[in-house]
Every structure is written in C-alpha cells, then in structure tokens.
Amino acid sequence: MTSAQNATRERILASADQLFSKRGYAAVTLRDIASSIGIKHASLYYYAPGGKKELYVAVMERNFLRHRQGLTDAIVRAGVDVRMQLYAVADWFVTQPPLNLSRLHEADMDDLGSDQADALMTLAYDAMRTPLRSIFEPAAAAGLVQIHDFNVAALALVSLLQSVHNVPAHYPMPVRYQIGHTLVDMLLDGWRTR
Amino acid sequence: MTSAQNATRERILASADQLFSKRGYAAVTLRDIASSIGIKHASLYYYAPGGKKELYVAVMERNFLRHRQGLTDAIVRAGVDVRMQLYAVADWFVTQPPLNLSRLHEADMDDLGSDQADALMTLAYDAMRTPLRSIFEPAAAAGLVQIHDFNVAALALVSLLQSVHNVPAHYPMPVRYQIGHTLVDMLLDGWRTR
DNA sequence: GTCTATATTTCGATAGAC
DNA sequence: GTCTATCGAAATATAGAC
Numbered sequence: 001m002t003s004a005q006n007a008t009r010e011r012i013l014a015s016a017d018q019l020f021s022k023r024g025y026a027a028v029t030l031r032d033i034a035s036s037i038g039i040k041h042a043s044l045y046y047y048a049p050g051g052k053k054e055l056y057v058a059v060m061e062r063n064f065l066r067h068r069q070g071l072t073d074a075i076v077r078a079g080v081d082v083r084m085q086l087y088a089v090a091d092w093f094v095t096q097p098p099l100n101l102s103r104l105h106e107a108d109m110d111d112l113g114s115d116q117a118d119a120l121m122t123l124a125y126d127a128m129r130t131p132l133r134s135i136f137e138p139a140a141a142a143g144l145v146q147i148h149d150f151n152v153a154a155l156a157l158v159s160l161l162q163s164v165h166n167v168p169a170h171y172p173m174p175v176r177y178q179i180g181h182t183l184v185d186m187l188l189d190g191w192r193t194r
Numbered sequence: 195m196t197s198a199q200n201a202t203r204e205r206i207l208a209s210a211d212q213l214f215s216k217r218g219y220a221a222v223t224l225r226d227i228a229s230s231i232g233i234k235h236a237s238l239y240y241y242a243p244g245g246k247k248e249l250y251v252a253v254m255e256r257n258f259l260r261h262r263q264g265l266t267d268a269i270v271r272a273g274v275d276v277r278m279q280l281y282a283v284a285d286w287f288v289t290q291p292p293l294n295l296s297r298l299h300e301a302d303m304d305d306l307g308s309d310q311a312d313a314l315m316t317l318a319y320d321a322m323r324t325p326l327r328s329i330f331e332p333a334a335a336a337g338l339v340q341i342h343d344f345n346v347a348a349l350a351l352v353s354l355l356q357s358v359h360n361v362p363a364h365y366p367m368p369v370r371y372q373i374g375h376t377l378v379d380m381l382l383d384g385w386r387t388r
Numbered sequence: 389g390t391c392t393a394t395a396t397t398t399c400g401a402t403a404g405a406c
Numbered sequence: 407g408t409c410t411a412t413c414g415a416a417a418t419a420t421a422g423a424c
Contacts, residue, residue: 008389023301026221029417042419043390051419101360103297107217145385148376152357153385156377159357163349166295182342183350190384191339191347202407223399236401237408245400 009047011037016059021097025056025108053112060120064127067092067099071131082139083188089132090161090180094173098165099158129154145188160187203241205231210253215291219250219302247306254314258321261286261293265325276333277382283326284355284374288367292359293352323348339382354381 015036019028030052034041048055070092078088093099101124109117132154139145147153164180171179209230213222224246228235242249264286272282287293298318303311326348333339341347358374365373 005389023304024218024220024297026218027301027304030419031417039389040391041417042392045419046389052417098296098300100294100296102292102294102356103218106292106294106359107221110217110221143387146387147385152373152376153380155357155360156354156380159360160350160354162296163353166299166349166353179346182346186347186350186384187380188384188386190380190382190386191341192382192384193337193340194388199407224401225399233407234409235399236410239401240407 005047012044012047012055013059013062016055017063018097020056020059020108021063021099024100024103025111030055056108057112057116057120061123064120064123067096068127068131070096071127072134075131075134082135082144083184085135086157086184086188087181089135089157090164090184091177093158093161094164094176094180098162100162101155101158125155128158132157157187199241206238206241206249207253207256210249211257212291214250214253215257215293218294218297219305224249250302251306251310251314255317258314258317261290262321262325264290265321266328269325269328276329276338277378279329280351280378280382281375283329283351284358284378285371287352287355288358288370288374292356294356295349295352319349322352326351351381 012033016028016033019032019036030041030044033055034044044055045051048058071089074088074092075085078085104124105117105121109121112120129151133150136145136147136150136153140147140150160183161180163183164176167176167179206227210222210227213226213230224235224238227249228238238249239245242252265283268282268286269279272279295318299311299315303315306314323345327344330339330341330344330347334341354377355374357377358370361370361373
C-alpha cells in the first residue's frame with residue numbers, strides 16, 4: 001500500500017467521520033462522503049470493498065480510539081488538579097464533533113450485525129471510562145470528590161458535556177469553551193448552596 | 195371527523211412517535227410506521243396528506259407538548275422541595291422515549307424547511323425551559339440553589355438525565371429510576387466533598 | 389485509481405378499485 | 407377508509423473501460 005493510498009483513505013475516513021458523527025448512519029449516503037472529497041461514490045469501494053457498513057465501522061473505531069487517546073493526553077497535560085483535568089475534558093469535547101452515544105446504540109447499531117454492534121459499543125464506552133477513571137480514582141482516594149459509581153459518573157459527564165453542541169449554531173468558539181467550563185463547575189460544585 | 199378516524203390517527207401518531215424518537219427521521223420509513231399498526235403505507239396518506247414530513251412535524255409537536263405537560267404535572271405533584279421536584283423530572287424522562295435534542299437539530303432538522311425547523315426547535319426548548327424554570331426560579335430566590343443561567347441549567351439537566359437511556363438494555367426499570375435519582379443528586383450536591 | 393454505466397432494491401408518493 | 411399497483415427518484419453495489 002502506497003502512501004498516496006493511505007492519504008486518500010485518510011481523507012475518506014476523516015470526512016466520513018464528520019458526516020456520520022453529525023447526521024448518523026442512515027442519513028449519510030456514500031455520495032455525500034464521496035462528493036465531500038471530490039470523487040465519485042463508486043471509487044469508495046476501492047478503499048472499502050465492504051461498502052457503507054465497513055466504512056462506518058472503520059470510521060467509528062477510529063473515532064473512539066481518537067477520543068480515548070485525545071482524552072488521555074488532555075488529562076495528562078492538565079496536571080493534577082481535578083477541576084483543571086475536567087476543564088481539559090470539556091475542551092476536548094468542544095473541539096470534537098458531537099458524540100451521540102444515545103443515537104449510537106438506539107439507532108445506528110440496528111443496521112449492523114449484533115456482534116459487531118456489541119464490540120463497537122464496548123469500544124465506545126471504554127474510550128470514555130478508561131481516561132475518566134484516571135481522574136476519578138485518585139481524586140476519590142484522596143477524598144477530594146465523592147463518587148459512588150465511576151461508570152455512571154463517566155457516562156453522566158460525557159452526556160452532560162454534549163449539551164455544548166445544543167447551543168445555537170452562531171455561538172463562537174470562546175463562548176463554547178466557557179459553557180463547557182460552566183458545566184464542569186456545575187457537576188463539581190453542585191447547584192445547592194453550601 | 196368521526197371518533198374512529200381520530201382513533202386510527204392516534205394509533206399512527208403514537209407509533210410514529212416511538213419510531214421517530216428512537217431512530218430519527220431518516221432511519222424511519224413510512225412502511226415501518228404503517229406495518230407497526232397493521233396497515234399499508236399508502237393508507238397513511240389518508241391521515242397525513244402531506245406525507246412523511248407532515249407526519250414527523252405533527253408527531254414532534256405532540257411529543258414536545260406532552261413533555262411540557264408531563265413535566266409541569268410531575269413537578270406540581272412533587273410538592274415544594276427542590277430535590278423531590280428534580281426526582282420527579284428524572285422519573286418522567288425515565289418513562290419517556292429518549293429525547294435526543296442533539297440529533298434533533300443536527301440531523302433531523304436538515305430534512306425540513308428552515309422556518310418549520312426553527313419553530314419546532316423553539317417548541318422543544320420551551321417545553322424544557324418553562325417547566326424547569328418553575329423549579330429554578332423559586333429555589334434561587336429562596337437562596338436554596340445557585341444557578342447563574344437558567345437556560346444553560348435546563349439544557350444541562352435534560353442532557354444529563356438522558357444518560358439513563360445509555361445503560362445496557364437489560365437494566366430493569368427500578369434500577370433506571372435509581373440511576374435517575376443518582377444523577378439528580380450529582381447535580382444538586384456536586385462531586386466535590388464539602 | 390478513478391471513472392461511466394448499469395443492475396437491484398427501497399423509498400416516498402400517486403392513481404384508482406373496492 | 408383501506409387496499410393493490412405502479413411510478414419516479416435515490417440509494418447501495420457491481421462491472422468494466424481507461
């Protein structure tokens with residue numbers, strides 16, 4: 001496989017990622033993906049002989065692994081303070097396309113085989129849980145936070161932070177970062193007055 | 195219009211609501227809706243001459259109005275305590291199909307006219323904001339909670355509570371209610387130790 | 389590697405029998 | 407009111423030229 005092959009496949013996967021993440025499996029056509037990078041849809045079968053399903057699975061695997069790596073790196077760079085680590089997590093999700101876990105296992109997975117769907121969902125959940133556990137576990141051990149179930153907390157944090165993608169489209173990036181930090185503050189400090 | 199007409203239209207809208215809410219606009223076909231209530235898809239045009247789009251808009255308007263009414267009633271029944279009111283909100287969302295606001299305005303709305311899409315999104319956001327403001331406003335005025343932006347708080351709460359739909363499918367209802375209450379406690383009390 | 393051309397299926401929608 | 411039959415458009419996928 002030449003590097004030119006890899007480059008084209010890379011452009012395909014990157015564009016498909018944007019489209020699938022935004023609209024979901026059913027609402028994206030192979031012609032959408034192909035035209036977004038200036039080729040015809042039939043050419044996609046040269047890079048993904050399995051067709052739309054193979055493309056979707058490949059894209060989502062990449063997607064989840066990127067999240068896992070991106071979150072891990074962001075947390076490490078943020079230092080040892082829990083709030084700064086969670087700000088870094090929020091910043092990461094602001095820069096990423098929406099991660100619609102609910103749509104993922106309620107709709108998109110119906111078009112895949114159940115074994116492939118299970119494997120993908122496990123990959124997705126691990127991509128969130130593993131990095132976030134590296135925040136929760138030391139903080140809980142040090143008595144800084146009180147979290148009973150790390151898995152529920154991880155899903156809750158991810159679900160909460162996705163609401164930054166629900167603000168009107170014209171909101172500029174700086175405001176989106178600000179909202180992300182506000183959401184973290186909510187979860188960390190709580191609404192109740194102390 | 196006879197009552198039999200209304201009854202059939204009711205069955206259509208109810209089933210379409212389940213399907214659209216679960217899979218989204220693009221992934222649901224008129225044949226899916228029709229076969230789910232034992233009729234042929236051509237018969238749907240007798241009740242919705244405007245076709246799929248009209249059916250979707252009608253279903254979603256109903257959906258949002260039901261949420262608005264259901265939330266309002268649940269909050270009133272819960273009494274005056276903020277935590278009990280928020281538990282009632284959590285219980286409501288546990289019993290309802292997933293409310294995927296992100297998919298709504300990132301994917302489903304692309305298939306509608308922009309004016310109709312704007313009207314629907316406004317209806318959706320008001321259905322959440324208005325009932326929740328009746329919790330936030332008195333509680334904030336009494337100094338019980340500290341919330342800077344009611345709109346951000348409302349979207350955050352809804353987004354957070356949707357994570358109860360992300361747990362494995364085999365989780366029984368009592369556990370789902372429990373998780374909903376745990377999510378409310380998280381947001382109310384915060385993770386940070388006091 | 390990318391294209392054109394086409395096969396096959398499925399969708400939304402309409403016409404008309406009953 | 408509900409059906410069968412069918413249309414036209416669009417989707418996935420394949421075949422083969424270049």
